[in-house]
Amino acid sequence: MRFLPFLALPLAFVAPASAQTSDVTPEDRYIHDRMMVLDTHLDVPLRFRDGWDFGDHHHFAEDNSQVDLPRMALGGLDGGFFVIYTPQGEVSPAGYRQARDAALLRTSEIHRMLSAHRDDIALVTTPNEAEQAWRDGKRIAFLSIENSWPLGEDISLLETFHKLGVRMAGPVHSRTNQLADSTTGEARWRGLSPLGRRWVAEMNRLGMLIDVSHSSDAAFDQMVELSRVPVIASHSGPKAIFDHPRNLDDERLRRLARTGGVLFLNSLFLAPGVNSEGHDDMEQRQRRWGQMTDAERRQLLRDRAALEARQPFSNADFETYMRALMHVIRVMGVDHVGLGADWDGGGGVQGLEDISLLPRITARLRREGISEADIAKIMSGNLMRVMRQAQAGAAVQPAR
Numbered sequence: 001m002r003f004l005p006f007l008a009l010p011l012a013f014v015a016p017a018s019a020q021t022s023d024v025t026p027e028d029r030y031i032h033d034r035m036m037v038l039d040t041h042l043d044v045p046l047r048f049r050d051g052w053d054f055g056d057h058h059h060f061a062e063d064n065s066q067v068d069l070p071r072m073a074l075g076g077l078d079g080g081f082f083v084i085y086t087p088q089g090e091v092s093p094a095g096y097r098q099a100r101d102a103a104l105l106r107t108s109e110i111h112r113m114l115s116a117h118r119d120d121i122a123l124v125t126t127p128n129e130a131e132q133a134w135r136d137g138k139r140i141a142f143l144s145i146e147n148s149w150p151l152g153e154d155i156s157l158l159e160t161f162h163k164l165g166v167r168m169a170g171p172v173h174s175r176t177n178q179l180a181d182s183t184t185g186e187a188r189w190r191g192l193s194p195l196g197r198r199w200v201a202e203m204n205r206l207g208m209l210i211d212v213s214h215s216s217d218a219a220f221d222q223m224v225e226l227s228r229v230p231v232i233a234s235h236s237g238p239k240a241i242f243d244h245p246r247n248l249d250d251e252r253l254r255r256l257a258r259t260g261g262v263l264f265l266n267s268l269f270l271a272p273g274v275n276s277e278g279h280d281d282m283e284q285r286q287r288r289w290g291q292m293t294d295a296e297r298r299q300l301l302r303d304r305a306a307l308e309a310r311q312p313f314s315n316a317d318f319e320t321y322m323r324a325l326m327h328v329i330r331v332m333g334v335d336h337v338g339l340g341a342d343w344d345g346g347g348g349v350q351g352l353e354d355i356s357l358l359p360r361i362t363a364r365l366r367r368e369g370i371s372e373a374d375i376a377k378i379m380s381g382n383l384m385r386v387m388r389q390a391q392a393g394a395a396v397q398p399a400r
Helices: 017-021 026-034 044-050 069-075 093-116 127-135 157-163 194-206 217-226 250-258 277-286 294-310 318-332 359-367 372-395
Strands: 038-042 079-085 121-123 139-146 166-170 232-236 262-265 337-339
Touching: 026 359, 038 139, 038 232, 038 262, 038 337, 038 372, 044 079, 044 093, 079 093, 079 166, 093 121, 093 139, 093 157, 127 139, 127 372, 157 166, 157 194, 166 232, 194 217, 194 372, 217 250, 250 262, 250 318, 262 318, 262 372, 277 294, 318 337, 318 359, 337 372, 359 372
Parallel strands: 038 079, 079 139, 121 139, 139 166, 232 262, 262 337
Antiparallel strands: none
């Protein structure tokens, strides 16, 4: 995710549903709905503390949101990892305390949401629980930590979060911290810190998935080497499509696959972005949507449309996303690819603005000659497999 989770994305993205879904046949939709579909990076918990109701049907054009229960049904998204994200701050005892409290608060907000909608979505911690919830007709919520800065220097806090349901974590976000160098931060540790190496061992002991997204190339290499089980990249992309520091080169993609890991494809950093004062101003206006009058909202939508006509916010579209997806399939193989688009954390492209449009991916994969069985791996099977490997590995770890 980015530092600006409520990024004002273009109104031009929001074409009529018929225009965006005309490439999805009834058979495509039938096959999509037969599969368990999971995404490994859902940043929607960022919205929970503002009174935003996950059970309501929201609209991307109105509040830029991309995930809610009604749209999960529309897009056939069965669930995924709901993210406990903490933006990086001061690496100090005071900073650690503040981060720990913020992460625990966000965890409690996710639990409150799940409790409020317990008939529709279930907290799960294992693949078996996820599959049972799916058979019961419920949506699925795994929990993950993006940025382990809140642990401070007390790695035992991982066990606390594990008891709260967390089953995935990454060591770092956009700035280097006490555990690892960030791909967009300073090279302080030349990869992992000594504490970061202990973090890897504890993640393995607990059976939690190690997430290398946001970690520097050196930290990536070290986590792949040190982990006793496959690691994943929960929301990363291929450098061959767009040369951005957050993306992985083909050799690292191959290494991730050779060691049994999975890349879950992001929808960010697939093409150059556009930053301008006009988009920044539009974003600030968008943040006030809940307090606006109807007239102010209509004017905002008109102004966004005019701005997008002059200067689109992003050059990435559905075709860009599918080029990236087919590239990682060719490089890594279908057993090592999944979906992690960074919804509500800055993700989304033209033609794939929110989760309601996910059937387009299944439809295109079928056109590309990917079998239904292999599409099912991409949609959730590969995630279930690496989770089982991580949890089986914990069972054979020596006790501390």
